[in-house]
Amino acid sequence: MPQLNPKTHFMKFFIDTANLDQVREAQDLGVLDGVTTNPSLMAKEGITGRENILKHYVTICNLVNGDVSAEVIATDFDGMIEEGEELANLHEQIVVKLPMIKDGVKAAKYFNDKGVKINLTLVFSVGQALLAAKVGATYVSPFIGRLDDVSTDGLGLIAEIRLIYDTYGFETQILAASIRHTMHIIDCAKLGADVMTGPLSSIEGLFKHPLTDIGLANFLADYKKGN
Numbered sequence: 107m108p109q110l111n112p113k114t115h116f117m118k119f120f121i122d123t124a125n126l127d128q129v130r131e132a133q134d135l136g137v138l139d140g141v142t143t144n145p146s147l148m149a150k151e152g153i154t155g156r157e158n159i160l161k162h163y164v165t166i167c168n169l170v171n172g173d174v175s176a177e178v179i180a181t182d183f184d185g186m187i188e189e190g191e192e193l194a195n196l197h198e199q200i201v202v203k204l205p206m207i208k209d210g211v212k213a214a215k216y217f218n219d220k221g222v223k224i225n226l227t228l229v230f231s232v233g234q235a236l237l238a239a240k241v242g243a244t245y246v247s248p249f250i251g252r253l254d255d256v257s258t259d260g261l262g263l264i265a266e267i268r269l270i271y272d273t274y275g276f277e278t279q280i281l282a283a284s285i286r287h288t289m290h291i292i293d294c295a296k297l298g299a300d301v302m303t304g305p306l307s308s309i310e311g312l313f314k315h316p317l318t319d320i321g322l323a324n325f326l327a328d329y330k331k332g333n
């Protein structure tokens with residue numbers, strides 16, 4: 107099991123969406139630490155065109171108190187730098203999200219040297235996670251659900267990354283992404299993931315229990331009997 111310092115370590119909850127109602131709802135729950143988005147999630151909400159996309163990021167930043175990952179579209183180094191700088195200048199909460207490809211790693215190093223927060227995304231192996239830590243990424247995003255989809259152990263990847271990062275004291279935060287359901291959150295917490303990002307439904311599943319509902323109904327029924 108991971109040996110984390112409980113005084114400095116707690117699991118952050120991010121919501122993986124560009125839907126403003128869901129961001130608000132998660133924020134209102136009082137457990138939200140940030141938001142992650144990607145081009146597919148923006149498209150799902152019908153947010154298109156550079157200007158609208160940038161505006162949407164600022165709106166999300168103003169709704170939450172934590173980091174908001176905004177992904178570049180460019181896949182070449184110069185393009186990523188240009189886009190990343192534009193994104194980083196939008197709001198102090200923006201974390202520039204870069205793909206785990208050669209130019210993405212180079213761009214991550216560039217931004218890290220400048221003090222800009224980075225999230226290296228589309229991570230599917232320990233080797234990729236090792237590179238993310240070497241260039242000082244703030245976050246590394248292993249996609250556990252998508253690994254599970256292809257009969258590969260997503261949670262196993264989280265455990266391996268935790269082991270390597272702890273062995274060397276890498277400070278890159280493991281952001282378990284592509285969370286699909288509540289048990290993924292619980293398993294990631296057991297494995298010591300620093301952050302999880304998932305849909306609102308996965309977070310809401312944490313407070314659901316039939317015995318809570320039955321117990322509450324009984325308490326209220328008993329109260330009514332005497333009042």
Ligand code: G3P
Nearest residue numbers: 122144251252283284285
């Ligand atoms: O934002 C990246 C990741 O969380 C995507 O999840 O469900 O599309 O595999 P999913």
